[in-house]
Amino acid sequence: MNEYPVILTINCGSSSVKFSVLDEISMEPLLAGICEGINTEATTLIVNSGEPVKLAHSDYEDALAAIALELEKRNLIECVAYIGHRIAHGGAIFGESVLLTDEVVEQIRAVSPLAPLHNYANLSGVASARLRFPGVPQVAVFDTSFHQTISPEAYLYGLPYSYFKEHGVRRYGFHGTSHRYVSMQAAELPELKGVSSGLVIAHLGNGASVCAVAGGQSVDTSMGMTPLEGLIMGTRCGDVDFGAMVWLARQTGQSLDDLEQVANTESGLLGLSGISSDLRTLEKAWREGDARAELAINTFVHRIARAIGGHATSLPRFDGLIFTGGIGENSVLIRRLVIKHLRVFGIEMDEEKNARPNSDGERIISSESSAVLCAVIPTNEEKMIAFDARRLGKASHLAEFA
Ligand SMILES: Nc1ncnc2c1ncn2[C@@H]1O[C@H](COP(=O)(O)OP(=O)(O)O)[C@@H](O)[C@H]1O
Ligand SMILES: CC(=O)OP(=O)(O)O
């Protein structure tokens, strides 16, 4: 064991690798960064929110090498005691986090077609890290785990039951690590502490999902068997009438693979606006008078509000509405528009509180008279991943010496 153990967390996305290094004892972050533009000509590395540095090479292996170099510069390489990886889909096999072995990697690979934008990238990160840090216990933390508590009524589709029994067609839900963290933090808010509360959490980032949490457990969520269902997202369409896709296939001659690609990568805010998947760009375009940007944002908002209303019906009571994720934490506009849609629930925003910056951290944004408390809670998936990596990593050491 080294004297100054740290935990490395890795979140390999479809085009980026996010990483953080946390002190193993205090669990405070020591270093964090993101390598963006993987597999493009313009890969950059940003460490501790500093200036982007251009990288010569650009695949996952190269990104991991650049990240390892940052650790080396700070004499942290030898300190890495445990590594935690974010894995989007755990399928029916993984109800909780697990120590990574060859067998586990193969099991994850088997469910990866169900999260094509995420799992293959996640596995590339795992492969690189296992090569680079041999002997360091590595743990997989799944987006799907937190939603294992949802009931059949919430996870079944209205398809023949045999598809569920024979092919495992069911809803799983994602962003569970974020929903889990945010629900734990929300339960500590003085206004909610002590009540077995009913929450709706809106995780709005590139991917977006809503989750209903009752007494700390996920009871419903908007993503499905894959991370395509539910809300409109950066490049993903969310819910679409399957009949519309069949009609399109027949009209245009596009194959299922073509349409899957369109639904995952050319739709959502990008597809509606024709400008960008990035909300900051769209907010700016709307301010400058772009009608399609305005339409894309309002359509995005409409779907979020409808999902929040629907998810509230899975709760015994509706105590709190929490915003998180890059958009949920930072966009004053989206929160204002969503809350405006929710007047029917007696939900009211306080303009001044809503305008506070995310650097203020956890904060209430509803008015005193609002029927439901509304808050922003910055998510911290890294911390949850690090906790699981430490817990399971320690257990593996103990098992070795037993
Ligand atoms: N200040 C801001 N105002 C509006 N949107 C923002 C702001 N900061 C970040 N975002 C949006 O957050 C989204 C990215 O969210 P994030 O949670 O970081 O994504 P990911 O799912 O990749 O982790 C982008 O659409 C980005 O435009
Ligand atoms: C599952 C999912 O949509 O994740 P992300 O938001 O990172 O794309």
Ligand SMILES: [Mg+2]
């Ligand atoms: Mg995210």
